[in-house]
Amino acid sequence: MASILTNLFDGVAYGMLLFVLACGLAVTLGLMNFVNLAHGAFAMAGGYICAVLVNNSGWPFFTALPLAFVGSAVIGVALERTLYRHLYARSHLDQVLFSIGLVFMSVAAVDYIMGSSRVFIKLPAALEGQIDLFGVGIGRYRLMIVVICGLLTLALQLILAKTRFGSRLRAAVDDPRAAIGLGINVPQVFAFTFAFGCGLAGLGGALSAEILGLDPYFPLKFMIYFLIVVTVGGSSSITGPFLASLLLGIADVAGKYYVPKVGPFVIYTVMIVILLWRPNGLFGRTAAR
Amino acid sequence: MTALSDVSTHAMASARWRISEVAFWVLALACAFLFPSRYLIMTDIVRLGLFALSLDLILGYAGIVSLGHAAFFGVGAYSAGLLALHGIINEPVIALVAAGLVAAVLGFLTSFLVIRGVDLTRLMVTLGIALLLEALAERFSDITGGTDGLQGIEMQPILGLFAFDMFGKTGLFYSLIVLFILFLFARRVVHSPFGLSLRAIRNNPLRAAAIGIPVNRRLIAVYALAAFYAGIAGALFTQTTALASLDVFSFERSADLMLVLVIGGTGYLYGGLIGAVVFKMLQELFQSITPQYWLFWIGLVLVVIVMVGRARIHRWVLFVPNLIIRQFAGRRAAVAMPEGDAP
Numbered sequence: 194m195a196s197i198l199t200n201l202f203d204g205v206a207y208g209m210l211l212f213v214l215a216c217g218l219a220v221t222l223g224l225m226n227f228v229n230l231a232h233g234a235f236a237m238a239g240g241y242i243c244a245v246l247v248n249n250s251g252w253p254f255f256t257a258l259p260l261a262f263v264g265s266a267v268i269g270v271a272l273e274r275t276l277y278r279h280l281y282a283r284s285h286l287d288q289v290l291f292s293i294g295l296v297f298m299s300v301a302a303v304d305y306i307m308g309s310s311r312v313f314i315k316l317p318a319a320l321e322g323q324i325d326l327f328g329v330g331i332g333r334y335r336l337m338i339v340v341i342c343g344l345l346t347l348a349l350q351l352i353l354a355k356t357r358f359g360s361r362l363r364a365a366v367d368d369p370r371a372a373i374g375l376g377i378n379v380p381q382v383f384a385f386t387f388a389f390g391c392g393l394a395g396l397g398g399a400l401s402a403e404i405l406g407l408d409p410y411f412p413l414k415f416m417i418y419f420l421i422v423v424t425v426g427g428s429s430s431i432t433g434p435f436l437a438s439l440l441l442g443i444a445d446v447a448g449k450y451y452v453p454k455v456g457p458f459v460i461y462t463v464m465i466v467i468l469l470w471r472p473n474g475l476f477g478r479t480a481a482r
Numbered sequence: 483m484t485a486l487s488d489v490s491t492h493a494m495a496s497a498r499w500r501i502s503e504v505a506f507w508v509l510a511l512a513c514a515f516l517f518p519s520r521y522l523i524m525t526d527i528v529r530l531g532l533f534a535l536s537l538d539l540i541l542g543y544a545g546i547v548s549l550g551h552a553a554f555f556g557v558g559a560y561s562a563g564l565l566a567l568h569g570i571i572n573e574p575v576i577a578l579v580a581a582g583l584v585a586a587v588l589g590f591l592t593s594f595l596v597i598r599g600v601d602l603t604r605l606m607v608t609l610g611i612a613l614l615l616e617a618l619a620e621r622f623s624d625i626t627g628g629t630d631g632l633q634g635i636e637m638q639p640i641l642g643l644f645a646f647d648m649f650g651k652t653g654l655f656y657s658l659i660v661l662f663i664l665f666l667f668a669r670r671v672v673h674s675p676f677g678l679s680l681r682a683i684r685n686n687p688l689r690a691a692a693i694g695i696p697v698n699r700r701l702i703a704v705y706a707l708a709a710f711y712a713g714i715a716g717a718l719f720t721q722t723t724a725l726a727s728l729d730v731f732s733f734e735r736s737a738d739l740m741l742v743l744v745i746g747g748t749g750y751l752y753g754g755l756i757g758a759v760v761f762k763m764l765q766e767l768f769q770s771i772t773p774q775y776w777l778f779w780i781g782l783v784l785v786v787i788v789m790v791g792r793a794r795i796h797r798w799v800l801f802v803p804n805l806i807i808r809q810f811a812g813r814r815a816a817v818a819m820p821e822g823d824a825p
Binding site: 222228276279280283285286287289290291293294295296297298299300301302304305413416417420421424454455457458461462464465468469472 | 541547549595598599600601602603605606607609610611613614617618621733734737740741744774775776777778779780781782783784785787788789792
């Protein structure tokens with residue numbers, strides 16, 4: 194019983210991590226209809242920024258995390274302004290090719306600069322080990338992930354629902370032309386959202402180094418997971434991808450633990466079935482227009 | 483002249499063999515004789531060209547974007563490997579066709595999943611199928627050999643006459659002949675009314691349906707055909723290299739294939755072949771500059787191609803050949819006009 198709960202908790206932590214990693218993609222893919230396979234590259238950038246700061250420069254882990262966010266967001270906004278924005282109107286094939294190209298470049302570049310082996314981030318002692326909660330062993334690090342990601346999700350939901358920026362974004366997404374007509378600077382809103390999404394991915398990348406493993410092939414290995422979260426979750430709200438990531442996280446951890454040999458098989462099958470059953474995602478109305 | 487006969491004369495005119503096409507194949511054959519030390523890489527190019535031709539059938543002619551075309555390549559490769567390993571079909575040519583048919587059956591079955599939905603769903607589903615097969619091949623490692631791959635494959639002589647030699651001479655000519663036959667068939671298909679209807683579907687599925695083209699049936703047919711081609715390419719891979727490992731299903735293989743086709747241009751059959759030559763040369767070049775990091779340059783090529791624009795690049799590349807052809811042929815003989823570029 195306790196092991197089931199521990200697994201469930203690990204799955205939730207994993208799912209929340211996936212959500213933070215992928216929710217930026219929900220905006221680019223679902224809302225801006227841009228097939229960005231390079232999203233994982235931004236996550237990897239954040240992870241490596243954090244690793245360099247903590248391991249080489251001796252920064253505290255909790256100071257390096259926001260910098261991973263900022264670093265990835267800066268890279269994101271630079272690429273958005275120089276490259277991505279020219280491709281919004283292009284065909285999906287062009288977008289796919291472009292983002293695969295970016296992934297290849299980032300993989301080789303990181304391999305060149307940082308080496309091809311897996312990188313570990315030195316964690317503060319307070320985050321190591323487990324605590325015992327009503328007989329259930331809970332990893333401290335995973336607990337921290339759940340807390341951070343949970344707070345982030347709440348904050349995102351509030352920003353989207355309550356702030357002026359949130360309503361602008363929703364308007365721009367629902368109908369870009371009408372939004373421009375109302376005086377909303379749609380490209381600016383998109384650029385800002387893109388940068389924010391990349392920043393979140395970077396933060397997720399930094400947090401995930403311990404759990405998912407950080408090496409130059411990170412963007413390729415987890416690309417399918419991010420895509421699953423967004424396509425299965427849909428993108429009409431933030432809840433869809435959130436629930437999808439939780440499901441995926443729990444299913445993946447449980448699959449690896451209980452049926453180690455068919456784990457990936459189950460996930461891909463479920464994804465294909467869901468996509469055929471509801472092409473716009475489980476919770477989505479307008480996943481792909 | 484009615485509109486119908488106008489269409490058919492146009493189709494027949496474009497189906498006629500041009501001097502440049504003959505020149506292309508003569509050149510290909512000449513290369514096979516001229517560079518006896520380069521058999522292996524040339525076989526590689528021929529195989530890749532066939533694989534790209536298969537993607538061109540669905541991407542260039544039917545407009546289906548696929549990120550998992552390696553699935554069929556892999557199935558073909560493993561089928562050919564298993565057939566040879568267990569001595570079920572010893573004759574390579576029959577095994578080749580059998581492997582292609584296995585891939586075609588898979589293509590037929592999965593086409594029902596692929597024709598549903600929009601680009602994004604298709605991308606996900608094709609990618610998912612390839613990953614699924616990779617996971618399956620890893621799971622049933624007692625059959626597929628797992629990460630070590632199939633080992634100890636021994637190929638029998640082709641038609642009982644031509645044994646595979648260690649320099650790859652037989653392999654090259656075998657692959658080249660297979661490529662040529664399949665190319666002839668593909669050429670026949672795309673210039674047939676069937677091929678024309680595919681192009682109509684690519685340009686506007688709704689309008690194609692409105693003039694009475696059975697859109698889904700056509701897409702299923704071409705998808706299965708492309709799977710057959712990819713399966714043959716995979717089987718050739720196994721037969722000429724005598725190995726099949728898990729990386730036949732890898733995402734990189736599908737992604738590289740896209741690059742090949744994009745370099746060469748989609749929708750005129752030669753794109754895949756030209757792209758395969760250029761891609762392999764680029765790969766050799768990059769690997770000689772930076773052995774470990776050639777992926778970076780490949781990625782850069784992709785980004786630059788997309789940023790500059792595919793159609794524009796092809797106009798530049800084809801400028802000189804077209805100029806020469808006009809000198810000789812004297813008329814508007816556009817040898818290699820990418821389909822998307824045509825008005």
